[in-house]
Amino acid sequence: MKACHPACGDDGGGIPVCPGLAFFPTLLLCKDTLLPPVCATSSIQFPSNGLMKQPFSSRMNIGFVEREFFVKKLVKSLTIGTLVLLLAACNSSGTKEKMTAEQLLDKSKKEMEASLEAVHSHIVYDDYKVTVHNGDFENPEKSGIKLDMQTDAFLNPVKLHQETLVHPRGIQSYKMNLYRLGDQNFVSDANKKEWEEEPSESLEKLFGTLASRSFPTLDLSLFDEFKNDFVLEPIEYGYALTLSLNRQQFERLRELVPDLGPQEDGFLIIYKADLVITFNKSTSYVTSFKMSTDMRAFRDGNSYRARQKLNATYSYFNDIEPFQVPDQLVQ
Numbered sequence: 001m002k003a004c005h006p007a008c009g010d011d012g013g014g015i016p017v018c019p020g021l022a023f024f025p026t027l028l029l030c031k032d033t034l035l036p037p038v039c040a041t042s043s044i045q046f047p048s049n050g051l052m053k054q055p056f057s058s059r060m061n062i063g064f065v066e067r068e069f070f071v072k073k074l075v076k077s078l079t080i081g082t083l084v085l086l087l088a089a090c091n092s093s094g095t096k097e098k099m100t101a102e103q104l105l106d107k108s109k110k111e112m113e114a115s116l117e118a119v120h121s122h123i124v125y126d127d128y129k130v131t132v133h134n135g136d137f138e139n140p141e142k143s144g145i146k147l148d149m150q151t152d153a154f155l156n157p158v159k160l161h162q163e164t165l166v167h168p169r170g171i172q173s174y175k176m177n178l179y180r181l182g183d184q185n186f187v188s189d190a191n192k193k194e195w196e197e198e199p200s201e202s203l204e205k206l207f208g209t210l211a212s213r214s215f216p217t218l219d220l221s222l223f224d225e226f227k228n229d230f231v232l233e234p235i236e237y238g239y240a241l242t243l244s245l246n247r248q249q250f251e252r253l254r255e256l257v258p259d260l261g262p263q264e265d266g267f268l269i270i271y272k273a274d275l276v277i278t279f280n281k282s283t284s285y286v287t288s289f290k291m292s293t294d295m296r297a298f299r300d301g302n303s304y305r306a307r308q309k310l311n312a313t314y315s316y317f318n319d320i321e322p323f324q325v326p327d328q329l330v331q
Contacts, residue, residue: 101230101241104279109220111284116217117156120316123149125211128169129262130305144169147207152320153216158182160216161323164207178203179329186329195329209257210291214312218277218286222256230277238281245273262306266299288313 124147131141146167153160160180166189167173176189185203186195204212213219223230229249230241245253250273254260261268271294278288289312296305 099232099239101232102227104232104239104241104284105220105223105227105230108279108284108286112217112286115283115318116285117318118152118154118316118320119216119314119318120320121149121151121153121215121217121312121314123147123151123211123214123310123312125149125208125311126307126309127208127259128307132303132305134301142169147211149207149211149215151215152323153180154320155216159325161325162215179325181325181329195326208259210260210308210310213257214289214310217314218289218312220277220286222253223275223277225252230275235278238287239279241275241277241279243275245270245275249273260308261293261295262297262304264297264299264302264304266297266304268295268297270295283317285317286314 126144126146128144128146129142131143133139133141146169148165148167149162150164151160151162158180160178162178162180164176164178165173166176174189176187179186179195183200185198185200187198187203188195200212213222226243226249230243233240233242243249247268247270250261250270261270273293273295274291276288276290277286279285280287289310291308291310293306293308296303298304
């Protein structure tokens with residue numbers, strides 16, 4: 001076979017030999033369609049070495065070895081590069097600052113104060129107390145109250161309507177209506193046909209401190225002292241702050257909410273005191289609050305047990321229906 005270029009020779013067996021094969025060993029022939037650019041110009045000086053004197057089959061084996069070596073090096077380089085990128089990504093995500101319970105509480109306060117104009121709340125509060133005198137467990141004295149409170153509220157200015165079903169233990173239940181206009185509270189119930197203005201202290205005494213500070217929105221300032229004690233957990237559509245109070249923490253909270261636990265002094269056993277507050281992820285508004293306590297105090301041979309549960313949910317943010325205030329209250 002005749003060589004296709006003056007620069008090409010013959011290996012003695014009729015097969016053209018191109019010096020360019022020293023650089024492109026995978027090419028079998030240097031025909032015009034396969035000839036590499038380096039071999040297409042006769043003015044280029046190709047090096048002469050012992051490789052050109054070897055049989056063509058040997059040169060081909062060397063070419064395949066070189067190509068395999070190149071592929072292995074390429075794969076190794078790509079693998080190392082990928083690992084470097086993955087490690088960089090991990091380090092980048094690992095250094096991202098996580099939100100703390102304190103930051104979440106502060107952000108929720110600011111967001112609700114700045115943008116929350118209206119809200120609906122539903123609170124169920126069960127305050128159950130059992131007193132046993134002189135170890136007579138056969139004849140316990142039961143007392144307490146259960147409240148079911150539905151509230152619609154506009155916050156700026158304050159205009160609130162609340163309907164409450166009151167269940168005092170041992171007494172017939174009744175319904176109560178409350179309107180709050182600014183700092184004035186007007187109350188009527190089955191026993192009081194006429195509207196009467198009530199101070200906030202009277203409502204707090206009826207509903208309890210914690211329930212009173214849970215509507216129309218939860219008063220987050222109650223938990224300022226526990227900012228570093230809450231555990232923050234991601235939940236669906238938001239976050240949850242949880243805290244199981246120890247004795248010291250419970251005593252601190254009871255200074256703010258005096259009607260928590262037994263009202264009698266004595267040796268106190270705390271079986272449970274749990275708090276859970278949930279927040280919407282996009283708005284940081286409080287969406288629910290749960291409190292569950294169970295404790296017993298002992299004094300002078302008597303035991304006083306108090307079980308208190310509060311479950312509050314908040315919804316219809318900035319989306320409640322307007323309500324009509326009775327004419328006599330507007331005047």
